[in-house]
Amino acid sequence: MENVSRYETAQQIMACLPHRFPFLMVDAVSDLAPGESLTALKQVSYADCPQGSPFASEFLIELLGQAAILLFFSDGTQRSDRVQTLLVGVEQFAFHGEARQGETLEARVRFQKLIANAAIIEGSVFVRGRLIAEGQLSAAFVPKAAKMPTALQIAGAAG
Numbered sequence: 108m109e110n111v112s113r114y115e116t117a118q119q120i121m122a123c124l125p126h127r128f129p130f131l132m133v134d135a136v137s138d139l140a141p142g143e144s145l146t147a148l149k150q151v152s153y154a155d156c157p158q159g160s161p162f163a164s165e166f167l168i169e170l171l172g173q174a175a176i177l178l179f180f181s182d183g184t185q186r187s188d189r190v191q192t193l194l195v196g197v198e199q200f201a202f203h204g205e206a207r208q209g210e211t212l213e214a215r216v217r218f219q220k221l222i223a224n225a226a227i228i229e230g231s232v233f234v235r236g237r238l239i240a241e242g243q244l245s246a247a248f249v250p251k252a253a254k255m256p257t258a259l260q261i262a263g264a265a266g
Contacts, residue, residue, distance in 0.1 A: 113139065113181055123180040124173055125191075129154065132170040133177065137213070141181040144217035147174035151210050161205035162212070167240040168197055171230035174216045175244060179226065193247045195225075200242030206234045224248045 114120050114136035124131065138146040149170055151162050172194050179192070206212055213233040220227040224247060231241040 113141070114177060120177065123177055126173060130169070131173070132166060133173050133214075136177060139178075139181055142178075142218070142221075144215065145174055145178040145181060147177065147214045147216075149212040149214065151206050151208055151212060153208050156208040159208070161207055162210075164202050164205070164240065167202070167206075167212070167214075167232050168200065168242075168244070170212060170214045170232065171216055171228070171240075171242075172244055172246070174214045175226070175228040175230065175246060178216050178218065178228070179246075179248070189251055190248050191251050193249060194244060195247050196243075196245035198243045198245070200240070202240050204234065204237060204239035206232075206239060210234050219243070 114123075117134075120133055120136070121127070121131065124133065126132070132149050133147045134150050135148045136145060137148055138144070147170065155162055155166070176192050211234070214230065215233070216228050216230045218226055219229050226246045226248075228244045228246065229242075230244055232239050
């Protein structure tokens with residue numbers, strides 16, 4: 108793995124991800140091989156696990172998806188407001204354990220295949236070296252519509 112200078116600060120991470128609290132899952136990047144693999148970290152907080160519940164397994168998939176977006180932009184490609192990243196598939200996914208408040212999640216992603224505007228990503232999540240989730244994600248990078256209608260505009264047109 109190489110240095111992580113592209114993602115040393117939260118601001119650098121947020122420059123590549125459209126997500127914000129409470130849906131921003133990546134706290135830091137610990138390892139990076141640009142265009143090949145990335146390891147992202149998430150500290151599980153009380154807000155993530157109210158009343159002692161485990162961290163939601165759906166959020167493990169989200170964490171891997173966000174790590175994959177960071178990997179895509181790790182080669183210096185700049186995020187564009189004209190392109191959006193869509194999760195188009197979750198395959199061969201298995202959950203082997205859970206995470207709780209106070210634990211650190213380590214999400215490892217690597218490209219299996221990168222084709223023009225799509226990617227197949229292999230991902231796994233660990234807690235204290237123990238595998239808790241693994242699977243394959245498919246993503247597409249597509250142009251945003253010139254102007255997306257708001258919920259109120261859609262409701263007005265339907266009424």
